[in-house]
Amino acid sequence: MKENINYKNIYYPPGGILIWIIILLELLTFGIALIAMVVSSKSNPEVYHSSRLMLNSTYGVINTLFLLTGGFFMAEAVRFIKKNNLTKASFYTAIAILSGISFLILKGVEYYEKIEHGIGLEYNSFFTFYWLLTGFHVVHVMVGVIILAFMYKGLKSVKSPISPESFETGAHFWHMVDLIWLLLFPLLYLIF
Amino acid sequence: MKHMKLTNKHTIIILYFLTLLSGLLSNYSPYIFYATIAILIFAGIKFLLVAFQFMEMKKAHPFWKNILVIYISLFILTVGLILYK
Numbered sequence: 008m009k010e011n012i013n014y015k016n017i018y019y020p021p022g023g024i025l026i027w028i029i030i031l032l033e034l035l036t037f038g039i040a041l042i043a044m045v046v047s048s049k050s051n052p053e054v055y056h057s058s059r060l061m062l063n064s065t066y067g068v069i070n071t072l073f074l075l076t077g078g079f080f081m082a083e084a085v086r087f088i089k090k091n092n093l094t095k096a097s098f099y100t101a102i103a104i105l106s107g108i109s110f111l112i113l114k115g116v117e118y119y120e121k122i123e124h125g126i127g128l129e130y131n132s133f134f135t136f137y138w139l140l141t142g143f144h145v146v147h148v149m150v151g152v153i154i155l156a157f158m159y160k161g162l163k164s165v166k167s168p169i170s171p172e173s174f175e176t177g178a179h180f181w182h183m184v185d186l187i188w189l190l191l192f193p194l195l196y197l198i199f
Numbered sequence: 200m201k202h203m204k205l206t207n208k209h210t211i212i213i214l215y216f217l218t219l220l221s222g223l224l225s226n227y228s229p230y231i232f233y234a235t236i237a238i239l240i241f242a243g244i245k246f247l248l249v250a251f252q253f254m255e256m257k258k259a260h261p262f263w264k265n266i267l268v269i270y271i272s273l274f275i276l277t278v279g280l281i282l283y284k
Contacts, residue, residue, distance in 0.1 A: 014258040021255040027263065031270075038274050045281045068222040072215060075249075079211040082253035086207070182254045186246055190274065193242045197225035198235045198282070 012172070022179035023172070030183045033147075037140070037187050041194050044136040048199060051132060058133035059199040061126065066117050067196035070110050071188065074148075077106035078185040081155075081178040088162075088171045096174075097162040100155055103181065107152040114145055133199070140191055144184070151184045210252040217241045232283065239279055243271045 012019050020027050048055040084099035121127075121134075128138045158177045161169025169177075221241045227234040250267050251257045257264075 014255070015260055017260040017262050020259045020263045031266070034270060038270070042274075042277055042281070045278050049281065049284070064222060064225055068218060071218045075211065075214045075218065075245075078249055078253050079207055079214075082207045082255075085255075179254055182249060185249050185253075189242055189246045189249065193221060193238045194278070197221055197238050 021175065023176050026176050026179045026183075030179065030186070033183060033187060034190075037144075037190060040136070040140060041190060044133075044140070044194065047132050047136070052199075054131050055133050055199040058131060058137075059196065062137070062196055063117065063120075064196045066113055067192055070113050071192050073106045073110040073113070074185050074188050077103040077110075078182055080106070081181050085171075085175050085178050088174050093162055097159055100159045100162065104152055104155045104159065107148055107155065107181075110148055111145065111152070114141070114148075137195055140195065144187055144191060147184050147187065151181045154180055205252060207252060210248050214245055214248060217245050235282060236279060239275045243275045246271050 014021050018024055080099040080103040084096045084103065087093075087095040087099065126134055128135055154177045158169055158174055161167070161174070221238045224234045224238050224241075247267065251264070256267060
């Protein structure tokens with residue numbers, strides 16, 4: 008495909024204006040919730056510190072690497088679909104799906120361990136934020152994996168193939184999941 | 200000298216490095232405030248690398264670039280100021 012969209016036009020950002028409205032709204036929502044969490048930490052710094060240490064930061068780091076890897080392969084898939092190389096684009100999309108599934112599996116393990124130790128939503132204010140923020144994020148990851156699976160199917164389909172523009176928009180949803188996690192990860196796992 | 204272009208491969212290496220470095224710094228973050236600030240700044244750099252390189256926002260209209268830079272700067276500044284107070 009020849010790149011014929013003028014991204015320099017304010018109405019045509021890469022991925023399309025509609026996905027960017029969604030991305031900005033999501034970033035605003037998660038951003039406000041994270042700032043509320045930081046404000047809450049000021050009244051209970053010891054609780055936040057001890058609670059943060061109850062989280063496995065290695066899981067957090069590995070999950071970040073999974074999402075970043077998925078993001079990298081989606082960026083490469085977009086690059087190759089623009090060159091009309093559908094074989095590479097579908098291969099890279101499959102790897103991105105695998106990294107999303109790996110994230111969900113590790114998150115599931117982490118959740119299981121917390122529930123096993125009786126650490127639920129009402130354990131303390133840190134864990135209320137932890138469950139709500141990571142829970143909503145996990146829902147986004149699940150939706151992202153489903154979108155990528157449809158995109159993969161669209162790449163393989165001869166009857167109704169996916170357009171490069173739609174593919175790029177779907178890839179942007181996946182990157183949004185990445186962007187949100189890049190804000191959640193340091194605040195939940197690293198700084199308190 | 201030829202100007203080096205940032206590719207997706209360069210970006211992912213920087214992202215991995217900053218993630219691992221943030222993980223290591225977290226051992227010091229509650230005790231050394233600069234470690235917390237460094238972790239926040241690394242998060243901001245990672246955010247912008249994903250947005251500008253992977254999402255190709257480097258090609259976008261300045262409005263979109265500015266909105267992302269302003270968002271992440273305000274976020275880091277707000278979190279940093281609340282923690283410092």
